[in-house]
Amino acid sequence: MIIEKILVATDGSDVAVRAAQMAVVLAHTGARRMVAVSVAQPQFSLAPEASSIHGLEPAADRALKAARAHVETVARIAKSGGVSCEVLVKLASSPGPEIVQTAEDYECDLIVMGSHGPSAVERGYAGSVAQYVLARSAIPVLVLRDPRETTQPEFRDEPLS
Numbered sequence: 001m002i003i004e005k006i007l008v009a010t011d012g013s014d015v016a017v018r019a020a021q022m023a024v025v026l027a028h029t030g031a032r033r034m035v036a037v038s039v040a041q042p043q044f045s046l047a048p049e050a051s052s053i054h055g056l057e058p059a060a061d062r063a064l065k066a067a068r069a070h071v072e073t074v075a076r077i078a079k080s081g082g083v084s085c086e087v088l089v090k091l092a093s094s095p096g097p098e099i100v101q102t103a104e105d106y107e108c109d110l111i112v113m114g115s116h117g118p119s120a121v122e123r124g125y126a127g128s129v130a131q132y133v134l135a136r137s138a139i140p141v142l143v144l145r146d147p148r149e150t151t152q153p154e155f156r157d158e159p160l161s
Contacts, residue, residue: 001109001140002030002109003026003027003029003030003031003109003110004030004031004033004109005031005033005034005035005106005107005108005109005110006023006026006027006031006033006034006035006108006109006110006111006112007034007035007036007037007099007102007103007106007108007110007111007112007139008020008023008034008035008036008037008074008085008111008112008113009037009038009039009095009099009111009112009113009129009133010036010037010038010070010071010073010074010113010114011038011070011095011114011129012038012066012069012070012073013114013116013146014114014146015114015115015116015144015145015146016070016113016114017073017074017077018114018144018147019112019113019114019142019144020036020073020074020077020078020112021077021081022112022142022144023074023078023083023112024077024078024080024081024083025081026110026112026142027078027081027083028081028082028083031083031109031110032082032083032084033083033084033085033086034074034078034083034084034085034086035085035086035087035088035102035106035108036070036071036074036075036078036085036086036087036088037071037087037088037089037090037098037099037102038066038067038068038070038071038088038089038090039067039089039090039091039092039094039095039098039099040060040063040064040066040067040089040090040091040092041063041092041093041094041095042059042060042062042063042091043059043063060091063091064089064091067089067090067091068087068089071087071088071089072087074087075087086106088102090102094132095129096128096129096132096133096136097132097136099111099113099129099133099137100132100133100136100137100139103137103139104138104139108139109139109140110139110140110141110142111133111137111139111140111141111142112141112142112144113129113130113133113141113142113143113144114130114143114144114145114146115130115143115144115145115146116129116130116146130143
């Protein structure tokens with residue numbers, strides 16, 4: 001498989017930053033081109049003050065601003081590694097389909113992403129976005145896990161009985 005273009009899906013988490021760093025390493029095998037995408041998910045409130053369209057707009061604006069910061073971080077990582085990076089911000093309620101579609105639209109050869117964002121850390125398993133992308137993408141997917149979640153064998157310095 002020849003990797004010419006890598007899609008990095010980011011949510012701004014530490015593991016997403018590690019995924020971006022890994023994508024830069026992989027890009028040096030020949031690709032030298034990355035596309036960073038972050039899907040903003042506005043959190044709509046059911047509070048009375050947020051019931052008008054004016055209450056919903058700031059939520060979308062905040063989500064888009066955060067997503068923009070996430071892709072800019074990936075772009076800085078790529079630039080420092082000598083890799084060109086196009087940045088995309090999408091607004092959708094479900095990131096998985098947007099990530100898969102973006103990878104197809106931009107003719108990427110590999111998707112690199114973290115196992116899950118901050119909300120799934122407490123649940124202790126791969127997030128639903130990573131699961132969706134793994135299940136639905138025809139493009140190969142590399143998912144990086146958070147190193148804090150890997151289990152290390154326990155070694156004891158005592159004689160066996």
